[in-house]
Amino acid sequence: MHSQRNIGRLSVYRRLLYGLLEARTEYVHSHTLASLAEVTAAQVRRDLMAVGCCGTPRRGYAVSFLIESIGELLDTPEPQGAALVGIGNLGSALLAYFSGRRPKLAIMAAFDIDPAKVNRVMHGCRCYPVEKLENTVRKKDLRVGIVTVPASEAQGIAEALVRGGVRGLLNFAPTRLHVARDVFVEDMDMTMSLEKAAFFARREDRKRKARRVS
Amino acid sequence: MHSQRNIGRLSVYRRLLYGLLEARTEYVHSHTLASLAEVTAAQVRRDLMAVGCCGTPRRGYAVSFLIESIGELLDTPEPQGAALVGIGNLGSALLAYFSGRRPKLAIMAAFDIDPAKVNRVMHGCRCYPVEKLENTVRKKDLRVGIVTVPASEAQGIAEALVRGGVRGLLNFAPTRLHVARDVFVEDMDMTMSLEKAAFFARREDRKRKARRVS
């Protein structure tokens, strides 16, 4: 219950539900949501138990009510802020993507060492020099940190974020972060994921060829 | 055996091993590698069974031999190529990051709709107009595709890549891709990951406060 996987899928369901809402769909069945999310219907129903089920037989789940219920679990009552460190191509992409999208979870401050990038406002987000990281994070009470700096800097930045009060990290640097056990780390390891995709692409390819022979 | 998790961790171990090699470390114990990778020693040993174990009691594993063994599983004998679609901030970041890093797995072609970006060479990679996607992928025999286009374009791009022969996708678009079952999809869902980090940050924070009271 409330496992990492579970929470991740609920986030996916919510995004899909917003899409359905836009299309004026009022009700959705578990198997419909399942095929949109590429999981089984049983999985959807099981996941939705985490938000306190609310489906009606025959019609399924009320889309807007379901969005609200998932929001009650995933969102804080008050908006929660995140800090982004490293305003390179990747950091800029994230700033652009998250700006104004989630009212309850926005990037409230960005940091970089490059003086040229600092003291500007990018995609509605103020940029600070990295020296002010710890204090700014503390002052703004940010609890989530996004690390988009080179691998060599990542560990030091993570430690500064944690000193500032951050309890959840989203790490894009190609390195493992060593932090206290009570800090949650989500790794976005592109090298690993690409190698995985390459490995399983090859395996599928072999399977396909074997099938053609038989 | 050779599960997704297993392959992912092997990729991580390999990167750590390269770091050890640079530091002139010849041998490594499972528990050393484990603490670098933030997993248990038993997990490391179990994972290494997938490459055919090769440790010696007392001294542990020979770093360079282990790198080679993992490479035999993860890499193809001939270099394997990937296609990247969508040369925005995110795509550029990936091109820059992967350029010249892995000799056995490189981005061999990039695609975009923007005529200004096309027919240039970025980070050693040639850029093509997206109309030439399917044919170029087929001609160059690329089996891995990286999707960094907006959500609205992602499904169409994925289908074109698969028609061109791609069997593994690395998807950065905030949407689920619906492809044949024999195509591997690895999702890099930033919204999901950020919401997950926010959720567990909050939970850790609550736990910490509870501890302080007791």
Added chain:
DNA sequence: GCCTGTGAAGCTATTCACAGCT
């Protein structure tokens, strides 16, 4: 009839624990 909610079964992944080695 066809849906949801859920106990129970089945499956996968991780950890334990110890034999075997040096």
Added chain:
DNA sequence: AGCTGTGAATAGCTTCACAGGC
């Protein structure tokens, strides 16, 4: 003594299957 390799135990996750409801 302290390591690896691995069967066995455990924990965690997903799917099955069906009772209950509209």
